[in-house]
Amino acid sequence: MFRxxxxxxxxGMPTYPGDPDVTLAPDATHEADGYATSELRTGTHAGxxxxxxxxxxxxxxxxxxxxVGRFAFEARLVDCRPLAPREAVAPEALPDPSGLDPDVxxxxxxxxxxxxxxxxxxxxxxxxxxxxxxxxxxxDVGVALDAFGPDPTPTADARPNEDGGPNEGGGPAASNERxxxxxxxxxxxxxxxxxxxxxNLRALDGLPDRFRLYAFPLRLRGADGSPVRAVAEWEE
Amino acid sequence: MFRxxxxxxxxGMPTYPGDPDVTLAPDATHEADGYATSELRTGTHAGxxxxxxxxxxxxxxxxxxxxVGRFAFEARLVDCRPLAPREAVAPEALPDPSGLDPDVxxxxxxxxxxxxxxxxxxxxxxxxxxxxxxxxxxxDVGVALDAFGPDPTPTADARPNEDGGPNEGGGPAASNERxxxxxxxxxxxxxxxxxxxxxNLRALDGLPDRFRLYAFPLRLRGADGSPVRAVAEWEE
Numbered sequence: 001m002f003r004x005x006x007x008x009x010x011x012g013m014p015t016y017p018g019d020p021d022v023t024l025a026p027d028a029t030h031e032a033d034g035y036a037t038s039e040l041r042t043g044t045h046a047g048x049x050x051x052x053x054x055x056x057x058x059x060x061x062x063x064x065x066x067x068v069g070r071f072a073f074e075a076r077l078v079d080c081r082p083l084a085p086r087e088a089v090a091p092e093a094l095p096d097p098s099g100l101d102p103d104v105x106x107x108x109x110x111x112x113x114x115x116x117x118x119x120x121x122x123x124x125x126x127x128x129x130x131x132x133x134x135x136x137x138x139x140d141v142g143v144a145l146d147a148f149g150p151d152p153t154p155t156a157d158a159r160p161n162e163d164g165g166p167n168e169g170g171g172p173a174a175s176n177e178r179x180x181x182x183x184x185x186x187x188x189x190x191x192x193x194x195x196x197x198x199x200n201l202r203a204l205d206g207l208p209d210r211f212r213l214y215a216f217p218l219r220l221r222g223a224d225g226s227p228v229r230a231v232a233e234w235e236e
Numbered sequence: 237m238f239r240x241x242x243x244x245x246x247x248g249m250p251t252y253p254g255d256p257d258v259t260l261a262p263d264a265t266h267e268a269d270g271y272a273t274s275e276l277r278t279g280t281h282a283g284x285x286x287x288x289x290x291x292x293x294x295x296x297x298x299x300x301x302x303x304v305g306r307f308a309f310e311a312r313l314v315d316c317r318p319l320a321p322r323e324a325v326a327p328e329a330l331p332d333p334s335g336l337d338p339d340v341x342x343x344x345x346x347x348x349x350x351x352x353x354x355x356x357x358x359x360x361x362x363x364x365x366x367x368x369x370x371x372x373x374x375x376d377v378g379v380a381l382d383a384f385g386p387d388p389t390p391t392a393d394a395r396p397n398e399d400g401g402p403n404e405g406g407g408p409a410a411s412n413e414r415x416x417x418x419x420x421x422x423x424x425x426x427x428x429x430x431x432x433x434x435x436n437l438r439a440l441d442g443l444p445d446r447f448r449l450y451a452f453p454l455r456l457r458g459a460d461g462s463p464v465r466a467v468a469e470w471e472e
Contacts, residue, residue, distance in 0.1 A: 002305030010457035030294040036460040069238030216465035221246035224272040229452035
């Protein structure tokens, strides 16, 4: 049994604040060329994707290094719902490392935020506390989730220049009036231990507690991450 | 046991004649933004990729339709070597459909052409005769190979305008002085039966006769194909 856990990639799709716009446009056409091809322009963190340590850690490993088999995960679903907008997920919401099947190398955290994909509310996803990320590190498991990422995403009003070209500050390091962390501590804790992060999953409803998750990144030379087709497989 | 069968994706990589150039460039940087992202510009048929029926058949199914599990293939390796440049592969070089394990849904044809990746000689790969493609269709198996594709690729001298913008003829339909087919008959036969084609594999040396091949396309809305991370898995 397979299930597609990936968001569609298309022109104008939602992206993380400051990331490049995505376009997918015809190149060769049946009429002019006798066959059809297209050109894709995308950020490496658009849609469903995997982060490499290089994403938040200067000098971190790029996405194309290391063994490719580690992206065939033994996944454990963790339903964290209900969660409020921008709620901090504490370590107690995650399995205790001592009780976790040692085969498991990825926790798939269901926050419920996939229902907000394509709306401004999608930015207001829950996030992992530093202690929760530390628990993942202690258990030696990566994290996947149905949201932009394990750290808070800037609010819409935090970036007046949102549509204006390159990033101009206000990204993950933006300060705020809430009790949210600065920087990307959950990313840093996970990526610093070479634990992968898979972001923007969808279709988590009805998944079994345990399954295999394929999230092979493209072999992008030296890159900080890659869009993936995330696919779950389990025995019925 | 896993093995990466994918060509690297990078700026200036080899592409099929007339296809868009590939660029992979930094967008956000640690210095300016506190984290690193990149922008990828690529054709849908760059590097290791999967063709959708829409690629050569007007009105054919795009890459994002149908069940995603069909891209987890039960693969059978077929060593076709030795082959001369632009040699036609006859049906007798492929397994007889009646003797093929019915679990197999993909033939991985080893032509030996991966050693020419990055040189002009890579264009002179062997190709499938219409009868060989018909044999695959009779066996209900897709085709993967270590070359640009199952139909002949234009020679370097067939396209004086090669670097000049959009395709201007001379693509797969180019006529020639050899006994090669016009158009894309092998593509058409396979894609017309909804049999996938996986192109530009590498690292086929030493693979077992049978393995699983993961080649999940990105979920590119309505597209004619997609770059993939092709990964083999087998029990040792």
